Amino acid sequence: MATTETFYEVMRRQGITRRSFLKFCSLTATALGLEPVFASRIAQAMETKPRTPVLWLHGLECTCCSESFIRSAHPLVSDVVLSMISLDYDDTIMVSAGHQAEAILEDVRTKYKGNYILAVEGNPPLNQDGMSCIIGGRPFVEQLKEVAADCKAVISWGSCASWGCVQAAHPNPTQATPVHKVITDKPIIKVPGCPPIAEVMTGVITYMLTFDRIPELDRQGRPKMFYGQRIHDKCYRRPHFDAGQFVEDWDDEGARKGYCLYKMGCKGPTTYNACSTVRWNNGVSFPIQSGHGCIGCSEDGFWDKGSFYHHVTNTHGFGIEANADKVGIAAAGTVGAAITAHAAASAIQRIKQRSGEHHEENDKA
């Protein structure tokens, strides 16, 4: 095979010096909480790795994950696709169609048996004999199982593949089913969100290519590095929550001052995602910063947890006469209790996990 452009060459092409490149590698190691010795490993990987084939299948979905992916600013998606991975199948952007498209799946399965990544956007429906999602005249679930059979690992993009998302909301008319309930013999990395943040998507991929392993996952199969904390934990409006300063009505004084959106139904306190830290679209903003509460789109079953405008706890219905201070104290107290309970639950989960460590075996992709 002729030489292909490596990460290192991409960076050099973009005018980055070798010195800056090595600095980037050591910063990456630090950012990921790794020993300094890892910097040279990162550098070596980026200098020499050929491109791993990625087959990106689409089931029942809305394509928001693909749209998010192409928004990635670092790395640029053009560099990901041309220089980092070999995106050999993706119905949304691939040139070929029909038989020529289907032939690619066969080719890659044979040629790269056990060495390609299967990325799944959307999920398979099981009702109607699986024919509510037809690819090549057959149920999508068949294509999914076939391509999964020889893959190295599966990435479940977004809340559809990870949990089921909107088409699986009650009453789930097509029996849309998340990927891990259909594919049970492969390591699966869930990258939930509707959609996930672009740089989280490319971050997960580049991590896997750089370290040749799947990221450390939490009990639900999500990369801990991006889904280890709640939006609320790192929200820039958190001081207003702590101070009992809340938005009470859309476009009120509090809204204009950027107060906490908890009372407008913000699901930040119960949502694990990187929105308040990585933020969206190259760090421009995130839902709370733009005035709307988090709707919890990276959480399992978020469509069926009541209105997006209801409190996380059922403490809504404050009298109109109650002043902001009173309301603030009351709300802070309730949520404080909820959060304490949550922290305890998390600690218990951690202990359980330590004793079990049952997904350690999944780490070697």
Add this chain to the structure above:
Amino acid sequence: MSVQTPNGFELDTSGKRVVVDPVTRIEGHMRCEVNLDENNVIRNAVSTGTMWRGLEVILRGRDPRDAWAFTERICGVCTGTHALTSVRAVEDALGIQIPENANSIRNIMQLTLQAHDHLVHFYHLHALDWVDVVSALKADPKATSALAQSISDWPLSSPGYFRDVQNRIKRFVESGQLGPFTNGYWGNPAYKLPPEANLMAVTHYLEALDFQKEIVKIHTIYGGKNPHPNWLVGGVPCAINVHEAGAVGAVNMERLNLVSSIIDRTIEFIDKVYLPDLMAIASFYKDWTYGGGLSSQSVLSYGDIPDRANDSSAENQMLPRGAIINGNLAEIHDVDLRDPEQIQEFVTHSWFSYEDESRGLHPWDGVTNPNFVLGPNTKGSKTRIQEIDENAKYSWIKAPRWRGHAMEVGPLARWVIGYAQGNPEFKEPVEKVLTDLQLPVEALFSTLGRTAARGLEGSWAAHKMRYFQDKLMASLKAGDSNTANVDKWDPKTWPKQAKGVGTTEAPRGALGHWVVIEDGKIQNYQAVVPTTWNGSPRDPAGNIGAFEAALMNTPVAKAEEPLEILRTLHSFDPCLACSTHVMSPDGDELTRVKVR
């Protein structure tokens, strides 16, 4: 054996059948089958929507203020347009008025989508139907530079720049790993561009991929993220504070400046890269006049981009409203979405059943009973379809009709209606394109005409973003910074029962949502979307839809390579997740669904 359809197409199924499944570079899943005659000309076309999600059933019993978030997830490509349609439907039902600033911000967001979507569609979903990537390797970078500089003053145009890109593509191709370009139709005689034009277009494919992510930052500022920004019944969720303490927590001067700078860059990119490329490519395909389909006879638009808030009259919409039938451009018909006689959906050829399938139903009375059955002439089996039987049910898409007519919707429909109305905003750019390319007006009714209308609209949308951002600033200057009306936020203020309709012009065409609210909950929700119109199967009278009509009588250079089929289908920018989500308001009917 041939059959004449009522809308004037001669269908002949005797020739060789060609199947394309999956159709790629679209949103969602679709299948297309055609019959070719002995000269490889398409004499019968069958378009099948191959996915179905059932979102309307899921909406039943929900809080109508949440509906925007559910319906937004109908589509992540035209992200936001369903959400806007939904908040409009709910506001229409509940009689909620929105502030002027909210109208301006919503329009900016909708126009951002138009500009972004058209740009991405052109380069990343459609261009490779006209542009041969492999041929670009043969280009002379100097000649490419000369070509680029002759059509635009876009600064990235030096010979060295094009040489670098060419070398990069060369390394990519030589690596043997062609990624998304694998098994493309490179070298197909239907590609007509010289190598230099191919290199220029491939270069801009990459530039546009890098740039498109900038445009959507406007959604991020006003809506918190993209894809799937946040919306609000009664206005917009982002509060504005330009004067006082706490401004850093809201939309402030810095944020407004950021929006403004993105608008300027978007206008520049579209006018200096997208439009010149479009014209250059079109000039090599002037002889390829196929794909007009229904565009010369029946087109429909609901209108959108209201200049003033809370005025749904046709005069207040900057994108035109109206219907043209039988090719009579001299008469523009009024369109009323509440009239049960106008918009009706049929299911004779869709995988749904009605009690009486000879009749269509208005969305208010819509019934959807899933019924996945295949006709007796299907080749293959129920879960291994080799060839579909279009005389029976053959698609997850319903067949909407306007007063019985199959209609084309989308940029070409809007621009034909605007042109026919004599509106200079539409008429002048169309005339300029036709004059520059030395083409008659009939050339508009083609695959290329559809692609050109989308480009003109991308530019139109970018400039209108500037108009509304300036309008927003003028309003702030005049002392109005309101962005939401909360008078009817509390469900206690709502009537016991209410009905509403909301519309937008999505990038792909006319979009309508119908909602019935009862006791504060959604009792009924229906959406009729652009690709339902364009991708519709046949109706009881035998009329074919816009996709099928556009494919008719097109010659195919190589029967085994569906390049021309893709070219025409892509010109509609199909969005299958949109078109096939449609489900009954009556969830009881789902008892037929079999659980495996």
